[in-house]
Amino acid sequence: MADRGAGRDAVVVGLGGGVTTDLAGFVAATWMRGIAHVLVPTSLLAMVDAAVGGKSGVDVPWGKNLVGAFHQPVAVVVDPETLSTLPDRELDCGLAEMVKHALIADSNHLQELLSAAEELREGDAAAWGPLITRSIRIKAEIVHRDEFEVGERAVLNTGHTIGHAIEAAARYGISHGHAVSVGLAAEARIAARLGLLSDEDVQRVEEALSTLGLPQTVPEGLEPTSILAATRLDKKGRAGQVRYSLLAGIGRPSKQGVEWTREVPDDVVIAVLEELLP
Ligand SMILES: NC(=O)c1ccc[n+]([C@@H]2O[C@H](COP(=O)([O-])OP(=O)(O)OC[C@H]3O[C@@H](n4cnc5c(N)ncnc54)[C@H](O)[C@@H]3O)[C@@H](O)[C@H]2O)c1
Numbered sequence: 001m002a003d004r005g006a007g008r009d010a011v012v013v014g015l016g017g018g019v020t021t022d023l024a025g026f027v028a029a030t031w032m033r034g035i036a037h038v039l040v041p042t043s044l045l046a047m048v049d050a051a052v053g054g055k056s057g058v059d060v061p062w063g064k065n066l067v068g069a070f071h072q073p074v075a076v077v078v079d080p081e082t083l084s085t086l087p088d089r090e091l092d093c094g095l096a097e098m099v100k101h102a103l104i105a106d107s108n109h110l111q112e113l114l115s116a117a118e119e120l121r122e123g124d125a126a127a128w129g130p131l132i133t134r135s136i137r138i139k140a141e142i143v144h145r146d147e148f149e150v151g152e153r154a155v156l157n158t159g160h161t162i163g164h165a166i167e168a169a170a171r172y173g174i175s176h177g178h179a180v181s182v183g184l185a186a187e188a189r190i191a192a193r194l195g196l197l198s199d200e201d202v203q204r205v206e207e208a209l210s211t212l213g214l215p216q217t218v219p220e221g222l223e224p225t226s227i228l229a230a231t232r233l234d235k236k237g238r239a240g241q242v243r244y245s246l247l248a249g250i251g252r253p254s255k256q257g258v259e260w261t262r263e264v265p266d267d268v269v270i271a272v273l274e275e276l277l278p
């Protein structure tokens with residue numbers, strides 16, 4: 001930035017996947033204590049998740065996303081045509097987050113995703129447009145109500161307590177989307193065991209994941225106990241306690257008093273992970 005003579009009036013443009021948009025956001029947030037930035041996400045995950053909400057994070061040798069900032073872009077520009085070159089594995093990562101958005105906020109959105117499943121797989125940009133727009137809006141509305149994550153924004157972590165733990169237990173050998181997909185299935189079952197979610201709704205979650213071709217079994221070789229141990233490393237923990245954001249219905253997060261997250265007994269987590277072993 002210095003070499004290029006960037007002053008307070010410079011604008012950072014982040015064109016690429018979530019790694020790029022996060023880095024662009026972080027640079028913009030910290031250069032001269034904050035300059036403007038525009039994000040042009042080109043991966044599905046960056047379009048519906050990383051580029052929306054003003055959070056940026058970069059990985060350091062001590063852990064993922066330990067350094068970052070809150071800094072809103074002045075604009076986010078999305079062109080679904082870019083998805084035509086995105087590998088399937090990367091598409092799955094974004095799809096898993098779109099399913100998450102539907103599950104926490106809008107059962108219609110889930111239905112629309114399922115109806116369009118085939119066109120989406122074929123990379124039909126016209127089919128993607130409205131679905132991406134809806135997904136972005138869901139995240140943006142939640143962020144708007146709780147920009148700095150003191151409460152409701154935690155619902156965006158649905159499926160991610162188990163998801164992050166699976167990623168860490170697999171030493172990041174599987175994709176984030178794969179882990180989140182399994183996390184959504186696992187956390188739906190956890191919610192059912194705690195009496196928050198009906199068995200029919202658990203089934204709907206599982207059917208949605210399979211219709212969209214997303215995985216829901218624990219990756220080969222991972223033990224439930226090692227996944228449970230990895231949940232304790234989740235940075236969303238509070239006073240050393242692991243917190244889960246669970247569903248109360250399709251499109252409806254559960255809330256306990258003023259709390260959007262809750263603790264889950266270890267034996268419930270282990271029992272559910274055992275059910276999901278391959
Ligand atoms: N800030 C947030 O709120 C937030 C939320 C979710 C994820 N993230 C971050 O986002 C990152 C993951 O984002 P990602 O999944 O986009 O990963 P990524 O940026 O690594 O992109 C995935 C791969 O796809 C390639 N790619 C991107 N667009 C392409 C296109 N149109 N055609 C072909 N290839 C393309 C990239 O070069 C890369 O190899 C992580 O670092 C994560 O921490 C941030």
Ligand SMILES: [Zn+2]
Binds near residue numbers: 097160176180
């Ligand atoms: Zn995620």
